[in-house]
Amino acid sequence: MEFFKKPHFKFMKFKYLAFSFSAVLILIGILNITLGKGLNYGIDFAGGTLIRLIFKEQISVSRIRQELSDKGLGASRIQEVGKTEREYIIRTLQEVEGAQLDELEAHEIMGKRVIEALQGEKEKSLLDQGKRDINSIDEEELTLILESSFPEEGQHVAQKILSYRTDKGIIQDYEQLERAAGISPEITSFLKEKTFLGDLAILSKETVGPQVGHDLRRKATQATIWALIGMLIYIGIRFRFAYGVSAILTLAHDVLVTLGIFSLTNREINLPVIAAILTIVGYSLNDTIVVFDRVRDNLKILRKQEFQDILDTSINQTLSRTVITSGTTFLTVFALFLFGGEVINDFAFTMMIGVIFGTYSSIYQSCPILYYWNKIFKPKKGLRK
Numbered sequence: 008m009e010f011f012k013k014p015h016f017k018f019m020k021f022k023y024l025a026f027s028f029s030a031v032l033i034l035i036g037i038l039n040i041t042l043g044k045g046l047n048y049g050i051d052f053a054g055g056t057l058i059r060l061i062f063k064e065q066i067s068v069s070r071i072r073q074e075l076s077d078k079g080l081g082a083s084r085i086q087e088v089g090k091t092e093r094e095y096i097i098r099t100l101q102e103v104e105g106a107q108l109d110e111l112e113a114h115e116i117m118g119k120r121v122i123e124a125l126q127g128e129k130e131k132s133l134l135d136q137g138k139r140d141i142n143s144i145d146e147e148e149l150t151l152i153l154e155s156s157f158p159e160e161g162q163h164v165a166q167k168i169l170s171y172r173t174d175k176g177i178i179q180d181y182e183q184l185e186r187a188a189g190i191s192p193e194i195t196s197f198l199k200e201k202t203f204l205g206d207l208a209i210l211s212k213e214t215v216g217p218q219v220g221h222d223l224r225r226k227a228t229q230a231t232i233w234a235l236i237g238m239l240i241y242i243g244i245r246f247r248f249a250y251g252v253s254a255i256l257t258l259a260h261d262v263l264v265t266l267g268i269f270s271l272t273n274r275e276i277n278l279p280v281i282a283a284i285l286t287i288v289g290y291s292l293n294d295t296i297v298v299f300d301r302v303r304d305n306l307k308i309l310r311k312q313e314f315q316d317i318l319d320t321s322i323n324q325t326l327s328r329t330v331i332t333s334g335t336t337f338l339t340v341f342a343l344f345l346f347g348g349e350v351i352n353d354f355a356f357t358m359m360i361g362v363i364f365g366t367y368s369s370i371y372q373s374c375p376i377l378y379y380w381n382k383i384f385k386p387k388k389g390l391r392k
Contacts, residue, residue: 014323018370019315019378025371029260036267046270049277050098050215052224056118057098059210060125061176065092071125078124080117088349094176094210097121118212125207133203140205141168141198142177152201157194164194177208227281231262234288242292246299249384253376254295257368261291264364265357279354287361290336294329294369301325302377314381318374333366 040046050057068085075083080099088094099117122143123131130140139148146169154161171188172178181199184190190198235255243251262284269276301321309317340362344355 014326015319016323016326017319018322019319019375022371022375022378025367025375029264029368029372033260033263033267036263036270039270040266044270044273046266047273047275048224049275049280050213051277052221052227054215054221055098056121057096057211057213058118058121059088059094059096059212060122060207061094061210063093063177063179063204063206067092068095071095071097075121075124078120080121080124083121118214122207122209127206130203130205139202141202142172142205142208144202145169153194153197156197164190172208176210178204180204223278227278230281231285231288234285235259238288238292242296242299245296246303249377249380250299253373253380254292254299256376257295257373258288258291260368260372261287261361261364265360268360269357274353274356277353279351280357283354283357283361286358287365290361291365291368294332294365295373297325297328298322298369298374299377302374315378318378322370322374329366329369333362337362 068087071085072081072083075081075085075097083097083099086096086098088096099121134140139152141149144152146165149168150162150165152161153164157164167188167190168178168184171184175183178184181195181204184198185192185195235258238258239251239255241251242254265284265287266276269280274280298321301324302318305317305321305324309320312320337359340355340358343351344359347355
């Protein structure tokens with residue numbers, strides 16, 4: 008299948024424009040990282056406590072921020088999940104002052120403070136009376152409550168209730184348990200006496216110490232650098248050193264553009280994003296090697312042509328393959344971005360950037376860099392083997 012029938016585009020004609028565009032984009036990103044917002048490191052790298060919770064009723068970000076500020080937690084980051092105004096991710100990096108605790112214990116305390124700050128006075132009063140919140144209670148504690156009056160079926164009922172809560176996120180009323188979870192009216196009446204339905208439920212909670220986050224950030228950087236060095240060695244052996252330098256500069260371009268866009272959009276950088284960046288490096292390199300392989304062949308076949316024309320010819324000969332491969336890959340990651348959910352959204356967003364700029368750089372960065380290397384250093388036999 009050929010997307011283009013014998014194309015003759017003059018790609019190298021626009022090399023100055025391409026260099027200028029990339030330079031401006033990278034410069035804006037670097038300035039924003041160093042002097043502006045910087046990079047928004049996720050809990051994997053910055054450490055802290057991340058809590059994902061859901062509310063019974065709609066609540067605005069501004070109200071959540073105000074309630075946290077009233078309790079001295081104003082620096083917490085709040086992210087809405089979806090458009091329901093009910094589900095949020097809250098990350099806090101504050102440390103417990105004056106307490107001789109290890110990092111994990113300190114962040115666990117901060118997580119509890121966030122929940123307490125968002126609980127209403129009515130909920131706190133019921134907790135003081137000894138009642139338990141069925142929207143936050145764990146299976147073991149719920150089983151103990153139920154077995155006090157229903158010893159034979161307490162554990163089974165607790166499992167059904169927790170399974171239903173996990174599926175729905177939060178239990179709105181006790182009648183739901185009767186209709187949807189199949190809980191008997193007798194057990195429901197008993198639960199009304201011993202428990203209450205809180206206005207929020209914790210969907211997940213993660214805690215990472217700052218030192219762990221620092222180590223992960225360092226190792227992620229090392230992984231990226233070693234990947235680039237390994238590729239430089241491989242391409243230097245497989246082709247020539249000039250090809251290796253061109254490929255590595257192209258990959259560095261893709262990584263810097265990706266980080267710049269993440270900084271400008273204030274998206275969170277976490278371990279899945281680092282995995283996506285390493286995937287981008289491999290993807291972009293693969294496309295670049297296809298072009299370089301054709302360049303090397305054409306240097307032998309088209310000996311009388313100018314080097315710039317050989318580069319244009321090589322890009323045109325591989326253009327259909329590049330467009331088809333990039334197009335199908337982009338459609339896949341775009342589907343993940345739209346329908347993959349919040350967990351994989353940042354990964355898919357990174358991959359979309361990588362596919363777009365990896366395809367662009369394999370044409371408008373790698374070949375122009377190779378052209379200028381040949382022009383500046385002027386090897387005796389050029390780049391012909």
